[in-house]
Amino acid sequence: MNSTSAPAKSGLLSFRIKLLGVMMLVVSGITALGLYLAQRQLATNAEQDLEREFQGEVASLHSVQKMHRAALAERCRVLARKPRIHAALEDNALDLLYPNAKDELRDLMDRKDENSDDSEVPSLHAIFYRFLDGKGTVIKPLNAKDVGELRPEEESQLTLDPVPAEGQIGYLLRRAGESDETIDEVIAMPIISNETDQPIAAIVVGVKPVELGRHRLATSIKSGIWLKGQLHLPSVANSSQAMLARAMASPDRAERSFRIELNDGPHLLFYKQLNPNSRFPPAYEICIYPLNDVLTRQRQLRWQILGSGGILLLGAFAVSHFASARLSTPVTKLAHDSAENRAERERAEAALEKTSKDLQRSARFSANTSHQLKTPVAVLRAGLEKLRTHENLTCEGREEIAVLIHQTFRITSIIEDLLLLSQMDAGRLQIAFSTVNLSHLLEAQMDDLSALPDGVEAEVESDCGDVHIAGEKHYVALIIQNLLENARKYNRPGGRIRISCREEGDWAILMIGNTGRSIPSPVREHIFERFHRGCVGEDIAGHGLGLNLARELARLHGGDLRLLRSDEDWTEFEVRFRLSRQVAMIGGRVS
């Protein structure tokens, strides 16, 4: 046990370390994955939020544009119905167009400044308006003050050839001074003849564009307009403007978003065309969202997640330590048990080996002893025989010597029995099976019995058919002899011995019963033990080996010997043998 515990301990330790390592690896992996996912989610969410905000603002812009257009279209319908406008356009009295339209469009130009800045709903208050003739060229007003002044190059940008059949939205970059630029939204609406349903002219109205994010809280978000390769984003520094211009050089889609690195950090840029499907040059609304805040927040969150990940890791370390200890307990026990088992087994094996050696030694010893005993007994008997024939002996002396000679026979018989038993114990006794005629054997044994000199008279009844059993004649005879001798020995004077045998299935059953005192029941269990002599018959010769030997031999033959009954002046034993037709099956060595 002590020798195995050191490697077991080190093995356990490495098992625990491995378990701990795997658990830590799993926990760290999960933490890292969580960190990565959370960060990505945050970044995506932030960008999505910004984009949603942008899209929402552009959508509201579009709805305002739609309102503008609808209002203007209604105005144009009204204008087209005006006979004077119609007449001016149709009768080529274009000089009269603006004066005639002045009344109708007066409120268009009227600026109610006190309302327009505060009102939630943008009103359609024009900065300028112009008529386009049937070919789409601008009709010059007589007095530009009434309709909003425009530079000639600005005015020429309003031309739409041919005159559009549907409303168009455009953007017009206007310069009031060198640095002062404004962009006006331009809405062109056809004036459709109510007679021919053809556009006969158009009116172009310039309005102040809706500013995005008027109600935005974050002032760092900048929005502007990209028009004809030029950026109108006054609040951004010039250098950044150039970078933006490069990024926006060729807008390939109507809307997009991308990251852009400006001088003051990374920004998210969204753009969306303000006037899709318009015949005016495309204009894009641009929004720039500084990502510094978002990145700062991301960094904070990263540290938070890292911190909590560390704590988690520590917790996991503790938990996994505990868990590995718990998990390794059964393993420890197993290892301990197995070490104990091994020691026990080794002990048992050693004991077994020792026993086996002892057994062999004892068997050898008894065999040797038997042989060594037989020789002096034979010498003794020969001496006694010689002595009996001596002439000088008295009659009493001769009697005495005869008894001594008888005793030497008894000793020889005991030695032989012991030899046989020791052979059986050592597993060396082999039965050479053959067919034995049990009835012949019985007759021979009965003859021998009657020839015995002790002169116990007993009536022998025999009831045996022709029964053939499988066995070795010598040993079967020994069994029968032992039983018959007992039956005679323990009989009462004038008693009976009954021998019967029969076949029952595969078995030959031989029963030998005798009259006489019965064996008390507490003793019955022990009568087959070696060197046991029943409490009865102290006066009866015997050495307590006969029944044991007979039973062992019967079992070696594949059968058995047992006490059938012992009461009321009748004791009966039963031996069973295999019938001889089964010799082949039993064959070989029976041990």
Added chain:
Amino acid sequence: MKFRCSLFFTAMFGLVSESSFAQAVIEGRVELPKTSAAPVMIKRYEIVTKDGVLATKPPLAVVYLEGSFPRRNSTAETQMLQKDLTFAPTLLPVQTGTRVAFPNLDDTYHNIFSLSPAKRFDLGRYRPEETPIPSVVFDVPGLVTVRCDIHEHMRALILVLDTPYFAMSDPDGRFRLSGLPSGRHTLKAWLSSKTTLERPVELTRGTTLRVNVP
């Protein structure tokens, strides 16, 4: 109605009968543009615009003789009525210097005006019983589109001609000009604001020339 017709015919033929040396006559037929419209039962023509071209519907022609004729001193007068929210006639040829009165025979206001280069005028709103009847003298030859500022569909054409010899065709295009001076002239047929056909004619006193245009 009778009153209107008599006025109309006075305006048409008064000029011709007055002429002392007009002896020649031109009769003929103008090939009018084909129209799918049903023949006009009541004499009512609309002024239509198609691609900026004004014409009557169904088509009518104004045939006149162009040349250098002595100007008339006195101012002739004729009328263009506003009745049932239309002008009558819808196409009115007049000689230069003719005063056209625009009596309002409806129960509502009208505001007759024109932005045509040949004559710009605006009579303002007036009621049916307004006196004197608002009138305009047309002193420049050309086509004048007359409209009402209140009723956008109302439209009429006044063709101001620098000749006293003119006539309207009938719906089939047939016409007759009589009392014409002899000599070489140009016969013109106005069909629309864009189309005026012409043929040179040589007239001799007391003869009737048959001319088909084109």
